[in-house]
Amino acid sequence: MPLLQVVQPVSQTSILATMKLRDDNLPGATQPATELIFGEWYPAMRGDAVRAGETATALLLGVPLLMGRRRDGAVFAMRDLCPHRGIPLSAGWFDGNEVQCKYHGWRFEPCGGQCTEIPSLTQFDVLQPNKIYAGAYPCVERDGHLWVYLPEAGAGRITDLNKLPPVPEVPKFSAKFRSAHLSAELPCNVDHGIIGLMDPAHGPFVHQAWWWRSRASIHEKTKKFEPVTGERADGGDAGFRMASHAPSANSAPYRLLGVYGSEITTTIDFVLPNRRFETIRAGARGGGEDKWFASLTTVTPITPSTCRIDVVAAWNVFYNVPFVKPIAKFFGARFVRQDQETMVEQAEGLRFRPAMMLIDDADLPAKWYFALKQRRLTGQGDHPLKEPVELHWRS
Numbered sequence: 001m002p003l004l005q006v007v008q009p010v011s012q013t014s015i016l017a018t019m020k021l022r023d024d025n026l027p028g029a030t031q032p033a034t035e036l037i038f039g040e041w042y043p044a045m046r047g048d049a050v051r052a053g054e055t056a057t058a059l060l061l062g063v064p065l066l067m068g069r070r071r072d073g074a075v076f077a078m079r080d081l082c083p084h085r086g087i088p089l090s091a092g093w094f095d096g097n098e099v100q101c102k103y104h105g106w107r108f109e110p111c112g113g114q115c116t117e118i119p120s121l122t123q124f125d126v127l128q129p130n131k132i133y134a135g136a137y138p139c140v141e142r143d144g145h146l147w148v149y150l151p152e153a154g155a156g157r158i159t160d161l162n163k164l165p166p167v168p169e170v171p172k173f174s175a176k177f178r179s180a181h182l183s184a185e186l187p188c189n190v191d192h193g194i195i196g197l198m199d200p201a202h203g204p205f206v207h208q209a210w211w212w213r214s215r216a217s218i219h220e221k222t223k224k225f226e227p228v229t230g231e232r233a234d235g236g237d238a239g240f241r242m243a244s245h246a247p248s249a250n251s252a253p254y255r256l257l258g259v260y261g262s263e264i265t266t267t268i269d270f271v272l273p274n275r276r277f278e279t280i281r282a283g284a285r286g287g288g289e290d291k292w293f294a295s296l297t298t299v300t301p302i303t304p305s306t307c308r309i310d311v312v313a314a315w316n317v318f319y320n321v322p323f324v325k326p327i328a329k330f331f332g333a334r335f336v337r338q339d340q341e342t343m344v345e346q347a348e349g350l351r352f353r354p355a356m357m358l359i360d361d362a363d364l365p366a367k368w369y370f371a372l373k374q375r376r377l378t379g380q381g382d383h384p385l386k387e388p389v390e391l392h393w394r395s
């Protein structure tokens, strides 16, 4: 089964087509942009989309990328613009080792971007090609994503990966596990994608399903949140955690999981710039291996006004039961598609730049996100969450 499964936007094509027509009559009615956070790792695309010797293009935070994999396996992310005169490098050639520009044939080593040859030079020239660099960004494959580090403007060439923040990863708690992933493009800016991700109040309306819940199941909830302060001086990895300890799990679904009689702990962390980690752990019956399920969901800016949601999950529950992965993917894809369809509809309204309301307590995590983002961008201000708090809402 291919690792890459892009959730096809069922109604997006038709809605987007309508939007285009209407846009012609509506001055400036493209999607509102937002400020983006550079100096972070973002997933640019799936690794299995480029085999050895292949390239592909991607757009990340509005930066055009030429992604690829050298014949020796090394992955790379070049700025898809030739430093000579700006033609996309993707218009040229890749021989599995070097990228050659289509216009005047300059050649580049793709991982570091160094120019290796300028065909027009003669013995009378003093220009040294190896002093010239095309844009090339750190690129690492993890959990099947190709993560790319996009530096802040003016940061200079990055030569030492050890000086960068760590590449995000789904936590894993045993040697054997299964994994799956989902992606969906969202026609709104990254802020709307992220606050949609942490929004508890939309569940009963957007995610209605006989197997999940209905509107009638709305009830009051109390959740504990605590600050996540992170290690970085710029507050780049700061966020907040929702933690819960379920009482002894004796219900039928838990018995099915093989965790009868044990404590189940769930934590959901949101950390800047765009990451939601969910971890569910339970001690196994009879002292076996712990049962766990973990996921990393990211909402990544493609441009200042569009984004993509990526979910990667890993688990060891049901390890030996057949068909669990396709079933999990089916329900996961449906869940993500419900969010996606709602945001496609929301994007219709956002073109008119309406004012926004964030209400207590259900939208408080969204307020924290905006405060954390401002703090990261300006380097000023305190963590919006001083101490653990309890939030109440109905969902």
Ligand code: FES
Pocket: 082, 083, 084, 085, 086, 087, 101, 102, 103, 104, 105, 106
């Ligand atoms: S534009 Fe690329 S080599 Fe001239």
Ligand SMILES: [Fe+2]
Pocket: 196, 202, 203, 206, 207, 339
């Ligand atoms: Fe949702």
